[in-house]
Structures are given as C-alpha cells and as structure tokens.
Amino acid sequence: MADRPSRGDIADVVIESLATGGRGVARIDGFVVFVDRALPGDQVRVRVRTSRRKYGEADVVELLAPGPDRVEPTCPHVGACGGCRWQALSYPAQLREKAQLVRDAITRIAHLPEVPIDEIVGAEDNLEYRNKVELTFTQEEQGPVLGFHRAGRWDEVLEVNRCYLIGDAPNAAKDAVQRWAQSTGLSGYDQRLHEGELRNLIIRHSARTGDLLLALVTTDIELPKLGNLIDELQESVPGFVGLLQTKNSGLSETTQGHPTEIITGQDWYREEILGLTLHVPHNGFLQTNTAMCEKLYGIAIEESRLTGTETVWDLYSGIGSIGLALARDAGRVVGIEIVEDAVEQATQNALRNNIENAEFVAGDVAKAIEPLIEAGAPMPDLVVIDPPRAGLTPKAVRRVLELKPKTIVYVSCNPTTLAGNAVLFTDGGYSLEVVRPVDMFPHTPHVECVARFVRTPAADALVVD
Numbered sequence: 001m002a003d004r005p006s007r008g009d010i011a012d013v014v015i016e017s018l019a020t021g022g023r024g025v026a027r028i029d030g031f032v033v034f035v036d037r038a039l040p041g042d043q044v045r046v047r048v049r050t051s052r053r054k055y056g057e058a059d060v061v062e063l064l065a066p067g068p069d070r071v072e073p074t075c076p077h078v079g080a081c082g083g084c085r086w087q088a089l090s091y092p093a094q095l096r097e098k099a100q101l102v103r104d105a106i107t108r109i110a111h112l113p114e115v116p117i118d119e120i121v122g123a124e125d126n127l128e129y130r131n132k133v134e135l136t137f138t139q140e141e142q143g144p145v146l147g148f149h150r151a152g153r154w155d156e157v158l159e160v161n162r163c164y165l166i167g168d169a170p171n172a173a174k175d176a177v178q179r180w181a182q183s184t185g186l187s188g189y190d191q192r193l194h195e196g197e198l199r200n201l202i203i204r205h206s207a208r209t210g211d212l213l214l215a216l217v218t219t220d221i222e223l224p225k226l227g228n229l230i231d232e233l234q235e236s237v238p239g240f241v242g243l244l245q246t247k248n249s250g251l252s253e254t255t256q257g258h259p260t261e262i263i264t265g266q267d268w269y270r271e272e273i274l275g276l277t278l279h280v281p282h283n284g285f286l287q288t289n290t291a292m293c294e295k296l297y298g299i300a301i302e303e304s305r306l307t308g309t310e311t312v313w314d315l316y317s318g319i320g321s322i323g324l325a326l327a328r329d330a331g332r333v334v335g336i337e338i339v340e341d342a343v344e345q346a347t348q349n350a351l352r353n354n355i356e357n358a359e360f361v362a363g364d365v366a367k368a369i370e371p372l373i374e375a376g377a378p379m380p381d382l383v384v385i386d387p388p389r390a391g392l393t394p395k396a397v398r399r400v401l402e403l404k405p406k407t408i409v410y411v412s413c414n415p416t417t418l419a420g421n422a423v424l425f426t427d428g429g430y431s432l433e434v435v436r437p438v439d440m441f442p443h444t445p446h447v448e449c450v451a452r453f454v455r456t457p458a459a460d461a462l463v464v465d
C-alpha cells in the first residue's frame with residue numbers, strides 16, 4: 001500500500017480523471033486523492049485536507065498548467081460559487097465525462113458490462129436553461145444581498161450579480177427583490193447566529209409561456225413596503241404572475257413544507273412540455289431544464305413502445321408530466337405520488353389537456369401498490385418510474401416486481417442508484433436492455449438516464465420476498 005500523505009502536506013499532481021460527484025482524481029506517490037475543482041489533465045499544486053486509510057481529499061493551491069479541455073468560464077464566480085463546478089471544462093468534454101460516469105455505474109455497480117449505453121444526448125443550451133433557482137440572502141454593508149452558498153460552505157453566501165444559468169427575466173426579478181430588500185430595514189438571515197428576517201428567494205420561470213413566479217422565504221414576519229415591490233415587479237419583470245411569502249421560523253434551511261401565503265397574483269405558473277400545458281404549483285416538482293425535460297420524456301415514451309391498449313403505472317408521478325404524455329398512446333394510466341397537492345394538480349392538468357384515461361392517487365409507492373391491487377386496479381403492462389435521487393428502496397422494488405409488468409422504463413437522475421436498483425431488477429427476472437444518458441444540467445456533474453428493463457421467462461420461476 002502506498003504511503004499516506006498527512007493533512008496539510010503540499011504536493012504537485014496531475015489530474016487523471018473525474019470521479020462520481022465531479023472531483024478530480026490524482027495520486028501522491030501512488031496514494032489516491034480526490035481534488036475539488038480540478039479537471040482532467042490539470043497540473044496542480046494541492047494541499048491535503050483529509051487523509052483516510054484508502055484515499056485522501058485535497059484542495060487546489062495553484063493551477064500550474066491547465067488540462068487540454070480547460071476553458072475560460074463565462075461566470076466570474078466559478079470556483080467560489082457552489083454551483084457550475086464544471087463550467088471551466090469544455091462542453092464536449094463534459095459530455096464525455098458524464099457518459100463515462102454512466103458506463104462506470106452500469107459496469108462496476110450493476111455488473112452489466114454488456115448492456116448497450118447509447119450516445120449521450122447533449123443540451124440544446126448550456127446557459128440560461130434553468131426554470132427554477134433558489135437564491136439565499138446574506139447581509140452586507142449595503143444591506144441584504146442575494147447569492148449562492150460558497151463552495152463547500154453552509155454558512156457563507158456569495159453575492160452574485162448575475163446568474164448565467166437563468167435568463168433575463170429571472171435576473172431582473174432577483175435585482176428588483178434585492179433593491180426592495182435594501183429599502184426595508186430588514187436584514188439577511190445569518191445561519192450561524194440565527195438572526196435576520198430574509199432567508200431565500202425562489203424563482204420559477206417558463207421561457208416558453210413567459211410566466212414568472214416568486215416566493216420570498218422569511219422568518220415569521222409581516223413584510224413592509226410590499227406595494228413598492230409589487231409595482232416594480234410588474235413594471236420591470238416580464239411575465240410576472242405571482243409573489244408568495246413562505247414563513248420558516250425553524251433552524252432548518254429547507255424551503256419546502258412551510259406555510260405559504262399569496263401576496264399578489266397566483267401560486268402557480270404555466271409550462272409547456274410535449275404539447276401539454278401544465279400548471280406547476282410553487283412547490284411542485286418539475287425537471288429544472290424544460291427543453292431537456294422534453295427530450296428526456298420523449299426518450300421515455302420511445303422506450304415505452306406503446307401501441308394504444310396498454311395499462312401504464314406511473315410511479316412518483318408528480319404533477320403528471322410523464323403520465324399525461326404517455327396517456328395519449330396508452331389505454332389507461334394510473335399515477336402514484338406521495339404529495340397530495342401534486343396529485344390534485346396532476347388531476348387538474350389531465351382535465352386542462354382533455355385527457356380522460358389518466359388517474360392519479362396519493363400514496364407512498366412502497367405502501368400504495370398493494371392496496372391498489374386489492375381494490376381492483378388493473379395490473380400494468382408497463383411501469384414507468386421517475387424516483388428521487390436516492391432511487392427505489394428495496395421494498396419499493398419488491399412491490400414493482402409483484403406487479404409483473406412486461407416492461408419497466410426507469411427515468412433516473414443518479415446513475416449510481418439506477419445501477420443499484422438494476423441489480424435488484426435483474427435478480428428479480430428482468431433484463432436491462434438499454435441505458436440512454438441525457439445531459440439535463442450542463443456545467444455540473446449530474447446526468448440523467450432512461451433505462452429499459454424487460455421481463456424474462458425466468459422471472460416466472462422466481463419468488464419475490
């Protein structure tokens with residue numbers, strides 16, 4: 001075993017590759033170290049931050065020579081801001097790295113090296129693509145300012161003049177809210193001292209419909225000078241449809257699950273995907289990149305191979321975006337979603353789009369399947385799954401296997417958990433036919449996939465525990 005470096009040691013290394021999560025991989029006298037904010041081919045001087053038995057972690061002290069795919073980033077905050085950690089990596093190189101992350105997961109975790117991995121689908125636009133952004137307030141000399149957490153810090157916020165992942169209207173909304181905040185005498189929330197009133201600003205915007213919805217996250221206070229803010233938003237922000245206040249008086253920095261009131265306008269905005277017009281609530285889940293969401297869902301529809309008669313179960317159905325798109329080519333769609341507000345919105349979205357063969361029920365996927373079957377719900381020919389980043393629990397996988405669908409189409413935002421679930425599905429008698437990567441989040445290490453599983457004759461001989 002190579003000698004371990006000690007914490008604080010300085011070394012010059014060459015970055016060999018990128019690991020899951022986006023960190024550079026290098027070696028100090030044969031010992032593996034993961035290096036934040038370093039790219040393949042970079043020659044860097046690093047300082048060891050931690051040294052464990054099998055690997056270490058290090059920070060870049062100096063870039064000695066750039067790698068062949070390093071480029072000048074658009075945003076001046078790259079490296080300091082916690083997002084866009086790959087913006088200094090050329091976009092073709094980003095796609096190569098993401099495709100390799102998918103191959104590695106399927107080969108090393110799922111142990112399925114023979115499974116075809118399609119060419120990754122690159123993003124149409126790698127800037128101004130986000131339809132949602134959460135900014136954080138902090139207190140500066142001029143008053144409250146908006147920005148993002150510094151890389152690796154939960155307690156420090158970096159003021160950002162412009163975010164290049166959102167368009168002109170969201171940036172204009174950010175600026176208007178910041179000007180209002182500085183006129184109020186309120187202060188940005190200090191996460192260490194738990195002092196201040198203004199915590200976050202959530203912006204949701206559709207480039208297709210033009211709608212823009214804002215939610216201010218504060219402590220439990222009454223907001224002053226709201227007339228001034230509303231007037232400026234209406235004058236300077238195209239498509240402004242609503243302003244909300246979410247009150248979070250706890251220590252947690254989560255922006256979800258707190259009481260929310262409408263200050264003006266409405267608490268939803270319109271989005272258009274695959275010919276559907278969707279009403280998206282302020283706290284509703286929708287893929288953050290609308291254009292690539294359409295491509296991702298289009299691939300899921302292709303891999304579903306519907307003929308018009310099938311029964312489809314849509315698990316983790318959200319506001320109904322995938323299920324409603326599938327319903328046009330299916331006999332019947334049943335969606336299951338744990339968030340009751342999302343179920344109601346999915347039901348309304350079906351009505352808005354004149355879709356009569358889709359229904360949505362509230363429940364935990366791992367617990368709701370059995371009661372649905374007992375109640376006489378039709379068994380599915382196809383199950384479509386779009387789970388959280390953590391993937392399916394083993395119990396949820398067992399429930400899906402009990403449904404015995406001919407095909408499972410799995411939409412994944414994390415190839416590592418997709419690979420772990422693939423092991424369980426293949427053990428349960430399914431064959432992984434293809435994985436199709438999609439780049440939903442340029443300049444980040446995240447990559448989406450659509451995977452198609454097909455039930456094999458051997459599945460009938462297996463018993464699901």
